[in-house]
Structures are given as structure tokens and as C-alpha cells.
Amino acid sequence: MKIAVCIxxxxxxxxxxxxxxxxxxxxxxxxxxxxxxxxxxxxxxxxLRDLYGGTVTVISMGPPQAEEALRTALxxxxxxxxLLSDRKFGGADTWATSYTISLAIRKLGDFDAVFFGKQAIxxxxxxxxxxxANFLDMPVVTYAxxxxxxxxxxxxxKVTEDGFEIWEVAKPAAxxxxxxxxxxxxxxxxxxxxxxxxxxxxxxxxxxGADVGLxxxxxxxxxxxxxxxxPVKTNKATITGTPAEMASxxxxxxxxRNVL
Amino acid sequence: MSKEIWVFAEQRxxxxxxxxxxxxxxxxELSEKSGFELCAVVLSEDGGVFCDELYKFGAKKxxxxxxAKFSYYQNDYYSRSIADLIKKYVPEIVxxxxxxxxxxxxxxxxxMLHVGLTADCTQxxxxxxxxxxxxxxxxxxxxxxxxxxxxxxxxxxxTVRSNVFKKEPVDNPSGERIVCETNLDGxxxxxxxxxxxxxxxxNTIDLNAAQYIVSxxxxxxxxxxxxxxxxxxxxxxxxVGASRATVDAGWISHHHQVGQTGKTVCPVVxxxxxxxxxxxxxxxxxxxxxxVAINKDPSAPIFDVADIGLIGDLHxxxxxxxxxxxxxxx
Ligand SMILES: Cc1cc2nc3c(=O)[nH]c(=O)nc-3n(C[C@H](O)[C@H](O)[C@H](O)COP(=O)(O)OP(=O)(O)OC[C@H]3O[C@@H](n4cnc5c(N)ncnc54)[C@H](O)[C@@H]3O)c2cc1C
Ligand SMILES: Nc1ncnc2c1ncn2[C@@H]1O[C@H](COP(=O)(O)O)[C@@H](O)[C@H]1O
Numbered sequence: 001m002k003i004a005v006c007i008x009x010x011x012x013x014x015x016x017x018x019x020x021x022x023x024x025x026x027x028x029x030x031x032x033x034x035x036x037x038x039x040x041x042x043x044x045x046x047x048l049r050d051l052y053g054g055t056v057t058v059i060s061m062g063p064p065q066a067e068e069a070l071r072t073a074l075x076x077x078x079x080x081x082x083l084l085s086d087r088k089f090g091g092a093d094t095w096a097t098s099y100t101i102s103l104a105i106r107k108l109g110d111f112d113a114v115f116f117g118k119q120a121i122x123x124x125x126x127x128x129x130x131x132x133a134n135f136l137d138m139p140v141v142t143y144a145x146x147x148x149x150x151x152x153x154x155x156x157x158k159v160t161e162d163g164f165e166i167w168e169v170a171k172p173a174a175x176x177x178x179x180x181x182x183x184x185x186x187x188x189x190x191x192x193x194x195x196x197x198x199x200x201x202x203x204x205x206x207x208x209g210a211d212v213g214l215x216x217x218x219x220x221x222x223x224x225x226x227x228x229x230x231p232v233k234t235n236k237a238t239i240t241g242t243p244a245e246m247a248s249x250x251x252x253x254x255x256x257r258n259v260l
Numbered sequence: 261m262s263k264e265i266w267v268f269a270e271q272r273x274x275x276x277x278x279x280x281x282x283x284x285x286x287x288x289e290l291s292e293k294s295g296f297e298l299c300a301v302v303l304s305e306d307g308g309v310f311c312d313e314l315y316k317f318g319a320k321k322x323x324x325x326x327x328a329k330f331s332y333y334q335n336d337y338y339s340r341s342i343a344d345l346i347k348k349y350v351p352e353i354v355x356x357x358x359x360x361x362x363x364x365x366x367x368x369x370x371x372m373l374h375v376g377l378t379a380d381c382t383q384x385x386x387x388x389x390x391x392x393x394x395x396x397x398x399x400x401x402x403x404x405x406x407x408x409x410x411x412x413x414x415x416x417x418x419t420v421r422s423n424v425f426k427k428e429p430v431d432n433p434s435g436e437r438i439v440c441e442t443n444l445d446g447x448x449x450x451x452x453x454x455x456x457x458x459x460x461x462x463n464t465i466d467l468n469a470a471q472y473i474v475s476x477x478x479x480x481x482x483x484x485x486x487x488x489x490x491x492x493x494x495x496x497x498x499x500v501g502a503s504r505a506t507v508d509a510g511w512i513s514h515h516h517q518v519g520q521t522g523k524t525v526c527p528v529v530x531x532x533x534x535x536x537x538x539x540x541x542x543x544x545x546x547x548x549x550x551x552v553a554i555n556k557d558p559s560a561p562i563f564d565v566a567d568i569g570l571i572g573d574l575h576x577x578x579x580x581x582x583x584x585x586x587x588x589x590x
Contacts, residue, residue, distance in 0.1 A: 013400065013539060013540060094367065094377065095370060095374065098367075099371075123399070124379065124380060124399075125367075125380070126363050127363075127366075127370070127377060130335075130368045130371065131367050131368070133368070134339075139450040140368070143360055159360075160360055162459060162466055163457045163458040164456075164457040164459075165456050166453070166454050166455035167451055167452065168451065168454055170448075179521050220376075221370075221375055221377075221412065222377070222378060222410050223408070223409055223410070223411065224407070224408055225394070225407045225409045227399075227404055228405050229404060229405070230405050233565075236566070236568075236569075237568050238569045238570075239570045240570075240572070243577045244580050246570050246572055247580040247583075250552065254568075257550055257567075259528050259529050259549065
């Protein structure tokens with residue numbers, strides 16, 4: 001099986017703070033990590049490869065330092081890595097990101113499966129997976145918890161609001177993967193050493209034969225018009241006292257706010 | 261032809277998703293500001309059964325796409341059919357619930373049509389000067405809010421969180437059904453649903469749609485103490501949430517996890533019991549209407565976002581709350 005996994009490098013939100021004056025993220029010194037959900041996508045791909053043979057290619061679009069995330073993925077067991085990096089790709093929204101990634105996947109050849117995380121924790125959009133699938137003309141199952149091969153198709157367990165669904169999906173197909181699917185395996189020492197030295201393919205705008213109007217800022221239909229601090233709560237209350245007093249005060253306050 | 265605002269009328273097993281009524285109610289306000297006509301789009305076996313309810317919440321037109329293949333949500337059939345309909349009528353705005361269906365369908369359609377899509381909005385407004393839909397959503401775990409526009413592409417599309425807008429029926433509902441042709445012959449059947457497994461566990465009230473949520477954290481001290489959370493939830497008709505620390509410890513299934521790597525929820529009341537309020541937890545619940553925190557540490561960060569903070573031992577306060585709520589019911 002030829003499998004692709006799209007991983008995004010994101011700031012470790014544990015360490016991100018917001019500058020209250022400018023409403024910008026203080027990103028200096030904030031470590032970057034692989035988007036946590038993408039670790040589950042990677043593990044799912046690795047398990048399929050281990051079972052059925054083949055290769056796992058990790059793909060990331062981002063600034064040159066996103067190479068780090070790709071090396072980490074190699075250390076965990078991926079076979080190949082491709083970085084999509086170009087100033088022209090900068091400022092991409094989910095549409096332009098999906099388009100650019102899809103060009104790279106096409107260029108890499110025919111895949112049996114493409115995996116994504118459920119969503120990226122910096123933007124929380126969950127839009128890139130279905131977007132790429134559309135450009136690749138692949139069916140997509142979102143919120144996949146398990147994927148197995150059955151003959152010429154995949155059998156997928158999908159998480160829904162009130163339980164699970166089982167789907168059959170023709171190959172090739174795309175999946176976005178939830179946290180509860182698995183846990184990413186440890187890095188092996190051998191892989192870790194190899195990952196340090198591995199050659200990572202870097203593709204820019206010219207390599208992909210992209211349309212300039214469809215990548216980066218110019219290919220992005222959405223624009224951020226403003227960023228602001230969430231409204232401060234004005235009606236805050238603190239309750240202390242005996243447990244009975246606290247309980248009755250809480251009930252009273254909820255009633256005052258018409259929510260009980 | 262007048263310009264239109266569309267609401268995707270998501271139905272599951274013949275029941276409209278609650279968020280559809282919320283979107284229509286909000287849609288009416290946008291319709292008044294913009295002068296665009298409010299419409300709903302429903303895909304099902306027979307859309308006729310949904311029309312009255314959609315008129316009741318303000319739809320002036322209901323586009324029904326009727327086909328046996330629409331009995332359940334199938335991404336290929338749904339996305340292609342709606343994209344074709346959008347191409348035909350070119351609405352100005354299309355709104356979807358930020359449900360698991362909406363968040364798969366909308367990005368597929370956005371990719372097909374090269375239009376902008378803003379995920380998981382919590383506020384919508386219309387700028388009469390330039391016709392932009394002002395789509396506001398929390399970013400970075402609710403620490404900042406961002407307003408997104410798509411000035412040059414139509415339709416402007418957004419997925420919108422459940423429970424942020426009120427459901428308000430209209431006084432004199434009236435509307436018209438437009439039966440649309442559906443032709444799925446050219447679409448190969450690449451995926452099909454073969455089984456549905458509902459979590460019959462009575463305790464799994466859908467977190468995403470819940471009006472009330474009671475969540476437990478490590479402050480519970482031991483797995484068996486989740487019973488307190490369940491009992492309080494039962495008293496309130498609430499869903500049960502959890503912090504990741506308790507999920508990782510195996511006290512409760514991942515299904516219940518609220519936060520960045522769990523579910524994003526937006527209930528009317530969120531009660532956090534013994535949860536410290538780490539940024540990743542706040543990311544999933546910060547936009548709840550009223551946040552109640554019960555924690556014995558007055559400096560716990562959960563109190564920064566709480567509307568009502570109870571400083572005390574949950575093992576004493578929660579049983580008391582359960583008792584008083586039960587007593588009030590008689
Ligand atoms: C990439 C990443 C993703 C994450 N995603 C999530 C996520 O989705 N959701 C999530 O929740 N976390 C997430 N976390 C974990 C998060 O950082 C915290 O570790 C976690 O939320 C802490 O859970 P807690 O509040 O239950 O535990 P603790 O932080 O241990 O807090 C327990 C609280 O209980 C209080 N307490 C103790 N005893 C009592 C008592 N008797 N009465 C009242 N109060 C008491 C304490 O004062 C304390 O404030 C993530 C972390 C990372 C790195
Ligand atoms: N820049 C990127 N490079 C590689 N993969 C990405 C990128 N952005 C998003 N993805 C993938 O798409 C998923 C959903 O991202 P998002 O739509 O941004 O929430 C992520 O979990 C990744 O698998």
C-alpha cells in the first residue's frame with residue numbers, strides 16, 4: 001500500500017501566550033510540535049503499512065523549519081518526507097492549503113490512502129482533509145477511528161455525535177483521524193539516527209506547476225478582517241461559605257440568569 | 261431574482277438538527293439587514309415532511325432534493341448535489357451547522373466551488389456597506405477572536421456552532437417548497453454506510469448538542485467519584501464531560517473529553533468540578549454561556565473564565581447541590 005499522511009507543524013499551545021495589547025500571539029521561543037491529531041493519522045498509516053506492506057510518505061506545507069516535524073515523523077517510522085515550502089504559499093487559508101497539498105500528492109503518484117488529523121489545533125478548522133480529498137477526487141471519511149482493508153475496499157469505523165458508523169469505502173480514499181484511534185509509537189533509535197540524515201524533498205511553487213492565483217494569500221478566499229480579545233465577563237461572581245450555602249447561592253444565581 | 265441566504269437543513273433519521281432552527285433564527289436577522297431572502301435546503305427521501313418546521317423558523321423558500329440515496333448523509337452525493345444547486349441559484353450566503361456532517365460537507369463544497377469557508381463560527385453579522393458576512397470565531401483556544409470575511413467569492417460560507425443562537429419561531433409562518441431535480445446517476449457509489457451503532461448508554465447525552473454539561477476533573481480524586489458528576493448531570497438533564505487527565509487515567513471514556521483534543525462544546529451552563537482550567541481544556545468550553553467552576557484552589561485558572569466560581573471541596577458541594585436540586589423538584 002502506498003500511503004500519504006499530511007502533518008502540520010503547530011505551536012505547542014501549552015506555551016503560547018497572547019499579547020493583550022496587540023492581540024497577537026507571542027510566538028518567540030514557543031516550541032513547535034506535530035499537530036497532536038496528525039500523530040494519530042501517522043500511527044494509523046504506519047499500522048496499515050506494517051500489516052500490508054508498502055510505504056508511508058509524510059507531507060507538510062509550511063516554512064523551512066517544518067522540516068523538523070517531518071524528521072520527527074521519520075523517526076517514528078515514516079519512510080519518506082516531502083516539504084512544501086515557498087514564499088508564494090504563505091498566507092494560505094484552508095482552500096489554498098488543500099489545493100497546494102493536493103498538487104504535491106498527485107505529483108508523488110497514486111496513493112491507496114491519504115490520512116489527515118481530525119483538525120489542526122492552531123486553527124481548528126478541520127477543512128483541509130475534505131478539501132484535499134475533493135481535489136484528488138477521492139471519497140473521504142472524517143472522524144475515522146479505525147481503518148482496515150477488506151478486499152478492494154476499506155472498512156472504516158467513524159465516530160459520530162451519538163455513537164459510531166461503519167462505512168465501506170472504495171480505494172483510493174482519504175480519512176481524517178480522531179484521537180481515540182491510537183497512540184503514536186515510540187521513536188526507534190535506529191530510525192532516529194536515520195531520520196537525522198534523511199534527505200527531505202523540498203518542493204516550491206515551480207515544482208508543483210501551481211496556478212499563482214490559487215496558492216498562498218492570493219488563492220485564499222477568506223481574509224482575516226480583525227482580531228480582538230474576547231469580551232470580558234462583567235457579571236462574575238464568587239461564592240464561598242458552607243457547602244449548603246454555596247449550593248443554594250449557586251441555584252439562586254443560575255435562576256437569576258434565567259438558565260435554570 | 262432576489263438574492264438569497266441558505267441554511268443547510270441537516271436531518272438525521274428524519275429529524276432536523278437543532279442547529280438548523282438556530283441558523284434560521286439568526287438567518288432572519290441577517291435577512292432583514294441584507295434584504296436577502298432566507299431559504300433552507302434539505303436533502304432526504306421526501307423533503308415535504310420538513311417544510312412546515314422550516315417555515316416555522318423563518319424559511320421563505322425550502323429547496324427540497326428528494327432521493328432515496330439521501331436517506332443518510334453520504335458525502336459524495338450530498339456535496340455534489342448541493343454544489344450543483346449553488347451553481348444554479350448562486351446564493352450570497354450558505355450556513356451549515358458545525359456538526360460532524362456540516363464539517364465534512366461544507367469543506368468539500370467549498371473546495372469544489374473555490375469559495376471561502378469559515379469554520380465553527382460563534383457570531384455572524386452582515387456589513388451593509390460591502391455585503392460581507394462578518395464571521396467571528398474563537399482562535400487559539402478562545403484566547404482571541406477573529407472576524408473572517410470572503411470579500412470576492414460567492415457564496416460566503418460558514419459552519420456555525422450549536423447552541424450559540426436562540427431558536428425563535430415566527431408568528432405567521434409561510435413559505436414555498438421548491439422541488440429540485442436530483443440526478444445522481446453519474447456519481448459512482450464509492451462509499452456506503454453499512455452499520456449504525458448508537459451508544460445506548462443513557463449517560464451519553466450528546467455533548468455537542470447539550471444545553472447543560474457537568475464535567476469532572478482530576479479533583480474528583482478517584483474514578484468511582486465520577487458518580488457524583490453523573491448524579492448531578494442526571495438532576496439537570498445534563499451531558500457528562502471530562503478533562504483529559506481523567507480520560508488518560510482511564511476514569512472515563514474518551515468520548516467525554518472536552519477540550520482541544522476532545523470535543524468543543526457550547527452549552528447554556530457548563531459546570532466544571534475539580535478541573536484546573538488548563539488552556540487546552542478551556543479551548544473546548546470557553547464559549548459556554550454560563551461557566552460554573554467548583555474548585556478548592558482559589559487560584560485555579562478555571563476561575564478566570566468562570567461566571568460563577570465556587571471555592572470549596574467538590575465532595576461536599578456537589579452532593580449538597582444534588583440534594584437541593586432534587587428537593588426543589590419535590
Ligand atoms: C497537546 C495537548 C492537548 C490537550 N488536550 C486536552 C483536552 O482536550 N482536554 C483537556 O481537558 N485537557 C487537555 N490537555 C491536558 C491539560 O493540559 C491538563 O493537563 C488537563 O486538562 C488537566 O486536567 P484536570 O483539570 O482534571 O487536572 P488537574 O490539572 O490536576 O486539576 C485538578 C483540579 O482539581 C482541583 N481539586 C482537587 N481536589 C479537589 C476537591 N476535593 N474539590 C474541588 N477541587 C479539587 C485542584 O485544585 C485542581 O485545580 C492537553 C494537553 C496537551 C499537551
Ligand atoms: N500546512 C499543512 N501541511 C500539511 N498538512 C496540513 C496542513 N494544514 C492542515 N493539514 C492537514 O489537515 C488536517 C486538518 O487541518 P485544518 O483543516 O487546518 O484543521 C491536519 O490535521 C493535517 O493533517
